Amino acid sequence: DAGVIQSPRHEVTEMGQEVTLRCKPISGHDYLFWYRQTMMRGLELLIYFNNNVPIDDSGMPEDRFSAKMPNASFSTLKIQPSEPRDSAVYFCASSFRTGWSSPLHFGNGTRLTVT
Amino acid sequence: AQSVTQLDSQVPVFEEAPVELRCNYSSSVSVYLFWYVQYPNQGLQLLLKYLSGSTLVKGINGFEAEFNKSQTSFHLRKPSVHISDTAEYFCAVSNTGGGNKLTFGTGTQLKVEL
Numbered sequence: 751d752a753g754v755i756q757s758p759r760h761e762v763t764e765m766g767q768e769v770t771l772r773c774k775p776i777s778g779h780d781y782l783f784w785y786r787q788t789m790m791r792g793l794e795l796l797i798y799f800n801n802n803v804p805i806d807d808s809g810m811p812e813d814r815f816s817a818k819m820p821n822a823s824f825s826t827l828k829i830q831p832s833e834p835r836d837s838a839v840y841f842c843a844s845s846f847r848t849g850w851s852s853p854l855h856f857g858n859g860t861r862l863t864v865t
Numbered sequence: 866a867q868s869v870t871q872l873d874s875q876v877p878v879f880e881e882a883p884v885e886l887r888c889n890y891s892s893s894v895s896v897y898l899f900w901y902v903q904y905p906n907q908g909l910q911l912l913l914k915y916l917s918g919s920t921l922v923k924g925i926n927g928f929e930a931e932f933n934k935s936q937t938s939f940h941l942r943k944p945s946v947h948i949s950d951t952a953e954y955f956c957a958v959s960n961t962g963g964g965n966k967l968t969f970g971t972g973t974q975l976k977v978e979l
Contacts, residue, residue, distance in 0.1 A: 754908070793955065795967070853899065853911035853914060
C-alpha cells in the first residue's frame with residue numbers, strides 16, 4: 751500500500767492567493783482527517799470526514815478554510831484568501847471504520863508558506 | 866473534553882542510555898492512549914496504543930509504555946536508545962465513547978547523542 755498521499759509537498763504563495771491541498775487516503779479507510787502543525791499551536795485537528803461526510807469542522811479556523819471529500823479516494827483543503835499566519839505543515843490522515851481505537855495513518859504533509 | 870500534557874519539550878540523552886518521555890492526560894471518561902513518532906519531514910507514525918487489558922504495552926522499535934490510571938499517566942520508555950530514535954514523540958488520547966477524535970500533546974523532541 752502506498753500510504754496516505756499528499757500533494758504538493760511544498761507550497762509557497764503570496765498573501766491573498768488561493769491554495770488547494772490534496773489528499774488521497776489509504777484504500778478502504780472510512781475516516782479522513784486534516785491536521786495543521788505549527789510550532790506555536792502544535793497539532794490541531796481542523797476537520798474530519800466519515801464515509802465522505804464532514805463530521806466535525808469545529809477546528810476550521812475561519813471561513814477562509816474549506817474542505818471537501820467528493821469521493822472515498824480524494825479530499826481537498828482550500829484556503830481562500832491565504833494569509834501569512836496560515837503558514838504551517840498540513841497533514842492528512844486516514845483510519846479504518848473502527849474509528850476510535852484505530853490508529854491514524856498520516857501522509858508526509860504539505861509545508862505551506864504564505865508570504 | 867480530554868487533554869494531554871507532555872511536560873518535557875526536549876529530552877537529550879546519550880546513545881545506549883535509557884529514556885522516559887512523560888505523558889499525563891485528563892478526561893472525565895475512559896480513554897484510549899497512543900504514542901506517535903514523527904521523524905523529520907515526515908508524518909506521524911503509531912508507536913503503540915493502549916485500549917484495554919494489560920497496562921504495559923509494547924510497541925515498535927523497542928519502546929513500551931505503562932498506563933497508570935491512578936496517576937493518569939502513560940509514560941513512554943526505552944531501555945537503550947539509538948541515534949535513529951532521534952525524533953519528536955507525541956502522546957495522544959481519545960475517549961472511548963466518541964468518534965475517532967484524537968487530542969495530541971505538544972510533543973517531546975528526543976535527541977540522542979553519541
